[in-house]
Amino acid sequence: MDKQQARERQERIRNFSIIAHIDHGKSTLADRILQVTETVSDREMQDQLLDSMDLERERGITIKLNTVELKYQAKDGQEYLFHLIDTPGHVDFTYEVSRSLAACEGAILVVDAAQGVEAQTLANVYLAIDADLEIVPVINKIDLPAADPERVSLEVENMIGLDASDAVHASAKNGIGIEDILEQIVDKVPPPEGDIDNPVQALIFDSVYDSYRGVVLSVRVKEGMIEKGDKIKLMNSGKVYEVTELGVFSPKPIERDALMVGDVGYITANIKSVRDARVGDTITLANNPADKPLQGYRTMIPMVYCGMYPTDSGDYEDLREALERLQLNDSSLQFQAETSQALGFGFRCGFLGMLHMDVIQERLEREFNLDLITTAPSVIYHVQKTDGEMVEVSNPSEMPEPTEIDSIEEPRVKATVTVPNDYVGAVMEICERKRGNFVTMEYLDDLRVNVIYNLPLSEIVFDFFDRLKSMTKGYASLDYEAAGYEQSNLVKMDILIHGDSVDALSFIVHKDFSYERGRAIVDQLKEKIPRQQFEIPIQAAIGHNIVARSTVKAYRKDVTEKLYGGDVTRRQKLLKKQKEGKKRMKNVGNVEIPQEAFMAVLDLDSD
Structure with missing residues (x-):
């Protein structure tokens, strides 16, 4: 392909993503676009095609961004090349959305015709506006009985300030309005800027670890052209690698000889270490480097922290490796080693929110076969x-x-x-x-x-x-x-079981609610901790002050059952002996705390 053809091809490229609140039909619309453009045959088609993780399908949510290249024959007779980047909708995964948008020139804004504009729709639209994208509004689910597209169009205009007079009325489920959406993408979304003659600049917006090929980078080429065999340099780390394979997702990987300006595809280059290929870094050529890197992403700061410990201490290294792998394509996950007297060696992990924490824990248990205990989440004080x-x-x-x-x-x-x-x-x-x-x-x-x-x-x-x-x-x-x-006015509350403070159960609470929380926790723990031969006091304490107490009663063994008749002193002697035995046991007795007890702190209702 000569340079003139490459420039003509660039004019026909459209890079866009789909943004929406959870459940407004984002993944269904992506499925229909794949069908209409015949990217996927009817035989291969399945719901939520771009949601490749089992967890995404089960929960019906998108967690990871996904990309796909499509060809579309427009009404003007030209064939256009679309790169669709599917994004998550949940507040915890805003980071994934901002990464997708950095690789696009346009965004389809999907709004449910019955629900209207929701809080998360607004948040994602503002991300798109900040990234300077052309926005194509789509009113979806017009087939619902409660649908009111006119009201929703007004909402889009009033709340977001977008002109929704020509918003496409669609039903992704029934395939209505899909062609109109594709035509609007051709008309409204600008082709990518950049020049094939400039030094290479490509943005890494995602990465996955493959045990055979090493790190697979998802990139958006902003300037120049990358070919197989090129020596590439990562501008952040300064490391140099040779490109072994490159191509596009359609939605399965298809190998190509080169990626040019405007292309969205993948690159493998025998990158072994997950730390060398950070999302947001810029790729350039080692022999003709660009002057400066592209603007990356702001690093996301974790908002919620919790401790994760393997139930079997032998799994500690496996847990470290699993967390490192997950961190490769989720740089908002942070972790550092820590120890707990109650739970042994583990990690303090930082997440963007509770759903993020849930998803990471479930992925660790499923994909890496780990059995974990997690402590109550806390924030940074x-x-x-x-x-x-x-x-x-x-x-x-x-x-x-x-x-x-x-x-x-x-x-x-x-x-x-x-x-x-x-x-x-x-x-x-x-x-x-x-x-x-x-x-x-x-x-x-x-x-x-x-x-x-x-x-x-x-x-x-x-x-x-x-x-x-x-x-x-x-x-x-x-x-x-x-x-x-x-x-x-915050205080730290310690939980003492059998006189010993259990560090993994400590939490920070507002002083006004300390009695209620303390009372509720000791009552919960009383239900969860199994009875022993001796009684177990459970106490909630602030400093040296005990604010609440509950007791797990002891089992009573009937030592007098073998007696029949005889002197009463015989009976008293046996009971006294039992009492002394229990006292001794109480001094040396260790209490087993089950996993449910650690989760009891989470299940509390602060009413």
Whole structure:
């Protein structure tokens, strides 16, 4: 292909992604586009084709971004080359969305014709607007009985400020309006910029570890051309590799000789170490390097931390390797080694949110056959000590002694809850109970309202979203962003079992709620810890003050059953002997704490 042909080909490339709230039909629309463009034969077609992880199919959500190349014969007679990048919709995976958008020039905004614009739709649209993308609005699910496309078009115009007068009315499930969407992509989304003669610049927007080929990089070529056999240089790490294979996904990998400006594809180059190929890095050629790297991504800061320990201490190295592998294509996952007196060696892991934590734990157990114990999640607190030093605490067991603490600041978030008018009271009640400060309320239309609260992050990471859904019959949608730190009256609560503090059960709580939480936890643990031959006291303590106590009663062995008649002193002697034996046992007895006991801290309702 000569340079003139390459430039003509570049004019016919369209790179776009699909953004939407969870359940608005994003993956179904991607399936239909693959069918209409005949990228996938009817025989190979299956629902959620781009969601390749078992977990994604089971939960019906997209977790990882996926890419696919399509050819489309437009009405103007030209054949266009589309690169579709599928993105997740959940607030925890915003990072994946921002990565996808950096590889695109346009985005299809899918809005449910019955539900309308939701909190997460807004968050993702603002990401697209920040990335300077052309947005194509699509009103999906027009076949639903409750669909009201006109109202939803108005919402898109009023809330987002997009012109929705020519928004495509579609039903991805029934294949209605798919051609119109593809035509709008041709007309509205600009072709990629860049020049084939410039030094190579390609953005790594995803990476997967393959045990045969090493690291497989997903790249978007912004400038120049990469060919098989080229020596490439990663600009961040400075490492040089030789390209062994490159190609595109359609949706299965198809090998090519070269990737040119505007192409979205994959590269393998015998990269063995997961740390050398960071997402957001720029690839250039070793013999003709670019002057400066492309603008990467802002690093995502974990918001929730928890401890992960293998139930068998022999699996510690396997857990480290598994976490390293997952971190390769999920750089927002962070971990460092830690030890616990109760649980042995493990890792302190950082996540973007509770769903992210759930998904990582499930992937570790499924894909790597690990059996794990996880501790209650916590957030990062800023602790100002009396000597003027400020320390960050993500693990309650690292909290300094109460006498050394001057003040504690906790992270706050600005939470936007989109909800029908009827449930505003319920939402406000939950937020107030979770120590929230009311910010404002915005009416979207006659039926729905945005309730905005400033809340402590620690209250959101437990069961806030589940409670919100159950109180609003599933209608509420939530989006949140970090809103800095604020001083608060917090204390560390220790749980003592049989007189010993169990570090893995410690947590940080607001002083006003400390008695309720302490009482609830000791009662939960009483149910979960099996009875022994001696009684086990379970105590909740703040410093040296015990705030709540519960006791697991002992089994009683009837030592007098073999007696029949005889003197009463014989009976008393046996009972006295039993009492002394129990006393001795109590001094040396170790209490086995089952996994459910650690999870009891999570199941608490802070009512």
